[in-house]
Amino acid sequence: MPFASPTPTACLALADGTLFYGQGFGATGRTTAELCFNTAMTGYQEIMTDPSYAGQIVTFTFPHVGNTGTTEEDDETAVPVSEGMIVKWDPTLASNWRTTAELPAWMARHGRIGMGGVDTRRLTRAIRQSGAPHVALEHNPDGNFDIAGLVAEARAFPGLVGRDLARDVSTLQSYRWDEMRWAWPHGYQRQEAPRHRVVAIDYGAKRNILRSLASAGCEVTVLPATATADDVLALNPDGVFLTNGPGDPAATGVYAVPAIREILDRGKMPVFGVCLGHQLLALALGAQTVKMGHGHHGANHPVKDLGTGKVEITSMNHGFTVDSQSLPEGVTETHVSLFDGSNCGISLADRPVFSVQYHPEASPGPMDSYYLFERFAAAMDARAETAAS
Numbered sequence: 110m111p112f113a114s115p116t117p118t119a120c121l122a123l124a125d126g127t128l129f130y131g132q133g134f135g136a137t138g139r140t141t142a143e144l145c146f147n148t149a150m151t152g153y154q155e156i157m158t159d160p161s162y163a164g165q166i167v168t169f170t171f172p173h174v175g176n177t178g179t180t181e182e183d184d185e186t187a188v189p190v191s192e193g194m195i196v197k198w199d200p201t202l203a204s205n206w207r208t209t210a211e212l213p214a215w216m217a218r219h220g221r222i223g224m225g226g227v228d229t230r231r232l233t234r235a236i237r238q239s240g241a242p243h244v245a246l247e248h249n250p251d252g253n254f255d256i257a258g259l260v261a262e263a264r265a266f267p268g269l270v271g272r273d274l275a276r277d278v279s280t281l282q283s284y285r286w287d288e289m290r291w292a293w294p295h296g297y298q299r300q301e302a303p304r305h306r307v308v309a310i311d312y313g314a315k316r317n318i319l320r321s322l323a324s325a326g327c328e329v330t331v332l333p334a335t336a337t338a339d340d341v342l343a344l345n346p347d348g349v350f351l352t353n354g355p356g357d358p359a360a361t362g363v364y365a366v367p368a369i370r371e372i373l374d375r376g377k378m379p380v381f382g383v384c385l386g387h388q389l390l391a392l393a394l395g396a397q398t399v400k401m402g403h404g405h406h407g408a409n410h411p412v413k414d415l416g417t418g419k420v421e422i423t424s425m426n427h428g429f430t431v432d433s434q435s436l437p438e439g440v441t442e443t444h445v446s447l448f449d450g451s452n453c454g455i456s457l458a459d460r461p462v463f464s465v466q467y468h469p470e471a472s473p474g475p476m477d478s479y480y481l482f483e484r485f486a487a488a489m490d491a492r493a494e495t496a497a498s
């Protein structure tokens with residue numbers, strides 16, 4: 110249902126001066142960000158709490174947002190990280206047995222601004238045509254907007270290029286993770302007998318990545334984004350995992366790339382990276398990353414595994430991409446996007462070192478790509494067998 114009140118209480122200003130009016134919900138106030146659109150039909154809470162969305166506001170192309178409410182069980186990190194959300198209709202009342210809070214109350218509690226009643230198709234077209242804009246969003250119940258000030262704030266937003274945001278969202282301390290993926294009827298369960306010791310470097314990790322590792326038999330220790338090779342190798346891991354995360358990989362690479370290079374040189378263990386972790390691995394191997402126009406954000410992105418010829422439907426959330434033309438000798442392109450041919454995976458020919466641009470942990474999205482966690486575990490099994498023989 111559209112909002113009953115015709116008086117706008119929220120305004121979105123694009124840096125080019127385009128304005129969208131609607132109804133605010135959640136927190137009041139102002140925020141600035143890059144604006145992207147996400148086409149997933151489910152999982153708005155997982156999207157809002159994905160640390161990779163730092164510095165971004167998400168336009169949801171799916172119109173019915175709010176209908177599953179919110180539950181702490183679905184948080185991908187402790188608090189929402191995305192700056193705000195733009196939706197077509199007012200948030201639907203929650204109708205779900207797992208709900209503990211309505212979406213607007215949850216947004217307000219976490220200081221996040223929402224705006225409904227927006228022609229999200231028009232907004233999405235604008236993003237597709239001109240690239241992800243810099244925007245300012247205000248929720249003001251009085252409805253008095255300082256339009257010139259809002260546009261100026263949108264123009265002053267520094268953008269995501271050159272921004273290291275991983276350090277802001279990473280854990281400050283190392284910790285152990287032993288919760289597995291959600292499964293009916295028991296929900297989340299603790300792992301019992303992990304087979305592989307894995308260090309996950311947290312550039313902004315989603316919980317379901319850590320759960321997926323635990324479900325694949327990994328005893329996971331999470332280290333901060335700034336962990337050195339010494340910090341990682343001191344734990345004597347069987348494998349190293351590089352997580353997803355926000356911001357510009359080249360900026361985070363200033364400290365992450367030397368650490369990853371040294372891990373590759375000194376520790377001969379399997380390495381698996383996802384999204385920002387994929388981009389950082391590519392940089393460490395000598396490739397380059399570039400900013401995309403409107404990026405990939407959704408849960409239905411077809412990707413071809415060039416090794417098997419199989420197509421998997423994947424969850425995606427990235428605004429930068431690895432330039433496949435820049436991949437050096439010895440680094441194989443393993444996966445490509447069937448939407449635009451962009452790089453979606455790499456591996457080393459001679460060692461179990463591989464990464465993907467998309468999100469095999471889903472949350473939200475299809476489970477087609479979970480095999481990658483099993484491939485990582487199998488590589489650690491193979492290494493243990495070689496060492497034993």
Ligand SMILES: NC(=O)CC[C@H](N)C(=O)O
Nearest residue numbers: 353354384385427428429
């Ligand atoms: N999900 C991610 O890890 C995103 C990686 C990177 N921040 C990008 O936007 O491309």
